[in-house]
Amino acid sequence: MASFVTNNGLAEITGAVVTANVARQLQWGEGSGATVASNAIASAGTTTEARTAGTMSQQTENTTNDTIQIVGTITAAGSRAITEVGVFDTAGSGSPPTGGDMIAYGDFSAINLASADSITFTVKITLDQA
Amino acid sequence: MTLARGRASEIVIEATVTRADGRVERLGTVSYWHKSPWKRLVWRLKRMLAWHRL
Numbered sequence: 001m002a003s004f005v006t007n008n009g010l011a012e013i014t015g016a017v018v019t020a021n022v023a024r025q026l027q028w029g030e031g032s033g034a035t036v037a038s039n040a041i042a043s044a045g046t047t048t049e050a051r052t053a054g055t056m057s058q059q060t061e062n063t064t065n066d067t068i069q070i071v072g073t074i075t076a077a078g079s080r081a082i083t084e085v086g087v088f089d090t091a092g093s094g095s096p097p098t099g100g101d102m103i104a105y106g107d108f109s110a111i112n113l114a115s116a117d118s119i120t121f122t123v124k125i126t127l128d129q130a
Numbered sequence: 131m132t133l134a135r136g137r138a139s140e141i142v143i144e145a146t147v148t149r150a151d152g153r154v155e156r157l158g159t160v161s162y163w164h165k166s167p168w169k170r171l172v173w174r175l176k177r178m179l180a181w182h183r184l
Binding site for chain 2: 061062073085104106107108109111113114115116117118119120121122123124125126127128
């Protein structure tokens with residue numbers, strides 16, 4: 001006996017997420033190492049910029065439409081050393097913004113920015129059957 | 131590099147910096163996670179090799 005999701009099923013799942021009309025929001029930070037259980041970026045620090053609504057689409061990595069892609073740009077309000085980004089299900093409130101659920105997270109070597117510099121993040125989440 | 135993950139098989143984060151004066155710097159993949167530890171290892175080795183070439 002076996003149970004599995006078909007390739008068409010994966011496309012249906014990513015399609016449902018993309019068309020759910022729920023804007024996914026990107027927030028950056030200056031920390032690292034948020035865990036799977038975390039619901040926030042590790043350290044907002046001085047990164048007071050509001051979350052940015054990402055543009056969502058289906059992409060193909062291994063099988064047709066098996067990937068959810070979120071693209072968004074955040075502009076620095078001052079000098080920054082950005083080391084992490086999170087995807088949230090709400091814009092949140094406050095400065096730095098808080099609230100909502102974090103869907104995905106990544107940290108990386110510092111990207112140094114001056115005021116008015118911006119980063120366009122492309123986040124790709126690929127699903128498979130196993 | 132750490133990534134929060136549920137049952138995704140792969141998560142890729144790419145970054146492109148646009149400076150205030152209009153210059154564009156494509157950094158490529160800055161953070162990567164794959165459910166296969168071997169693929170994660172390969173990605174880290176590629177990153178290390180790229181840094182040595184700089």
